[in-house]
Amino acid sequence: MIQLLYFASLREALGIEGEALPLPEVLNISALMALLAARGGAWQEQFAGTRPLRAAINQALVANSALVQAGDEVAFFPPVTGG
Amino acid sequence: MIQLLYFASLREALGIEGEALPLPEVLNISALMALLAARGGAWQEQFAGTRPLRAAINQALVANSALVQAGDEVAFFPPVTGG
Amino acid sequence: MTVSVQQADFDAGEEIRRLRLENPEAGAVVSFVGQVRDLNQGEEVASLTLEHYPGMTEKSLTAIITQAQQRWAILDVTVIHRIGTLQPMDQIVLVAVSSAHRGEAFNACEFIMDYLKTEAPFWKKETTSSGEHWLAARDSDQSAKQRWHE
Amino acid sequence: MTVSVQQADFDAGEEIRRLRLENPEAGAVVSFVGQVRDLNQGEEVASLTLEHYPGMTEKSLTAIITQAQQRWAILDVTVIHRIGTLQPMDQIVLVAVSSAHRGEAFNACEFIMDYLKTEAPFWKKETTSSGEHWLAARDSDQSAKQRWHE
Numbered sequence: 001m002i003q004l005l006y007f008a009s010l011r012e013a014l015g016i017e018g019e020a021l022p023l024p025e026v027l028n029i030s031a032l033m034a035l036l037a038a039r040g041g042a043w044q045e046q047f048a049g050t051r052p053l054r055a056a057i058n059q060a061l062v063a064n065s066a067l068v069q070a071g072d073e074v075a076f077f078p079p080v081t082g083g
Numbered sequence: 084m085i086q087l088l089y090f091a092s093l094r095e096a097l098g099i100e101g102e103a104l105p106l107p108e109v110l111n112i113s114a115l116m117a118l119l120a121a122r123g124g125a126w127q128e129q130f131a132g133t134r135p136l137r138a139a140i141n142q143a144l145v146a147n148s149a150l151v152q153a154g155d156e157v158a159f160f161p162p163v164t165g166g
Numbered sequence: 167m168t169v170s171v172q173q174a175d176f177d178a179g180e181e182i183r184r185l186r187l188e189n190p191e192a193g194a195v196v197s198f199v200g201q202v203r204d205l206n207q208g209e210e211v212a213s214l215t216l217e218h219y220p221g222m223t224e225k226s227l228t229a230i231i232t233q234a235q236q237r238w239a240i241l242d243v244t245v246i247h248r249i250g251t252l253q254p255m256d257q258i259v260l261v262a263v264s265s266a267h268r269g270e271a272f273n274a275c276e277f278i279m280d281y282l283k284t285e286a287p288f289w290k291k292e293t294t295s296s297g298e299h300w301l302a303a304r305d306s307d308q309s310a311k312q313r314w315h316e
Numbered sequence: 317m318t319v320s321v322q323q324a325d326f327d328a329g330e331e332i333r334r335l336r337l338e339n340p341e342a343g344a345v346v347s348f349v350g351q352v353r354d355l356n357q358g359e360e361v362a363s364l365t366l367e368h369y370p371g372m373t374e375k376s377l378t379a380i381i382t383q384a385q386q387r388w389a390i391l392d393v394t395v396i397h398r399i400g401t402l403q404p405m406d407q408i409v410l411v412a413v414s415s416a417h418r419g420e421a422f423n424a425c426e427f428i429m430d431y432l433k434t435e436a437p438f439w440k441k442e443t444t445s446s447g448e449h450w451l452a453a454r455d456s457d458q459s460a461k462q463r464w465h466e
Contacts, residue, residue: 179329179332182329182349191354193350194348195348196347199344200344254340255340268348268350279422306417306419
């Protein structure tokens with residue numbers, strides 16, 4: 001299992017803050033996004049790669065090539081706008 | 084006449100804060116310094132060009148080529164160290 | 167270093183004073199205070215809501231400060247970032263840096279702000295007369311960060 | 317702009333707050349506070365006396381701020397510089413700049429400090445256990461100023 005978290009406009013578009021997801025195999029962020037996009041609707045819209053999304057694994061920013069492993073906390077969110 | 088002012092370590096070395104000086108002719112800062120150095124002693128020591136001195140005419144920093152004219156307020160001082 | 171993510175307002179003057187007085191060898195304290203502007207791109211702002219990623223936010227800010235400490239001889243850093251709903255002219259963020267000489271504090275303070283703007287997980291949602299909308303990241307913030315790699 | 321040369325201490329927090337609240341379009345206030353260090357080049361400092369050139373000081377600071385205003389889109393500037401005899405950890409100087417976006421305020425604040433250090437007619441005399449001596453100008457301050465011409 002992995003813990004998924006969604007923030008800001010992404011959270012609002014998907015309508016959920018997060019979920020636990022069984023991990024079929026070790027995959028990278030791009031593959032995980034493809035898996036989520038395949039749910040269709042808002043998921044397709046958000047994860048199909050047309051919108052700028054950032055990902056963090058265990059609370060550290062990562063590139064889309066980073067590998068996700070069982071037990072990881074994986075967060076997706078739009079580019080940050082603090083400060 | 085011009086009004087001469089001396090500040091900081093220069094003031095202390097000369098022992099005066101300032102003086103009124105008859106101006107023999109229009110001259111530049113370098114020539115004025117040579118005139119003051121010719122007084123000998125501490126004046127020679129301070130104005131002979133071996134120490135870094137800055138000059139201001141009418142409260143604006145100037146180069147040594149700047150011309151001094153009757154009625155001017157001319158200040159000499161070491162490089163500034165505020166802030 | 168002090169890092170705080172909080173709803174409550176802060177006293178910038180008190181934080182600067184603390185950085186000064188706790189560091190007698192400090193000749194300089196440089197600080198940045200960000201406030202909610204009353205207008206954004208011509209529209210009047212009624213309120214601004216800041217969301218963040220609890221846990222990651224503090225880690226991210228700590229990592230940014232650590233990078234600044236490795237890069238410059240600085241003495242101490244305080245970062246306070248507010249979350250929740252703010253009004254125009256409310257303070258959003260404080261970054262304050264003490265150092266022996268001013269150049270280091272200026273560089274480190276601006277570096278921390280540039281990285282905070284592009285890496286720390288905060289998101290702003292603005293409420294104006296036309297409704298609510300999430301702010302988009304600014305390209306100028308990315309280029310401000312890129313400068314530090316040159 | 318506000319320029320003050322004074323013996324009295326100042327409240328940096330209050331000055332920053334004033335710059336913020338008088339400029340609702342300001343997103344950023346960057347400030348520099350200088351304090352008397354307890355040690356200078358290894359020697360314990362008992363006190364520091366600041367002499368200045370009355371009249372020229374205010375003109376010089378005003379001219380420096382005007383240059384910064386011509387160079388960057390800044391909203392307001394406050395400069396306060398103390399004179400007279402100060403103790404370690406006393407505040408010496410405040411430069412605070414407000415602007416819509418942070419880059420301008422950072423640049424203008426550092427520019428004003430770099431020029432103040434090399435052009436404004438202030439001189440520091442330090443009292444240590446070895447006696448009184450006038451501080452020498454630092455080459456690093458000249459090179460800090462030169463950067464702005466590049």
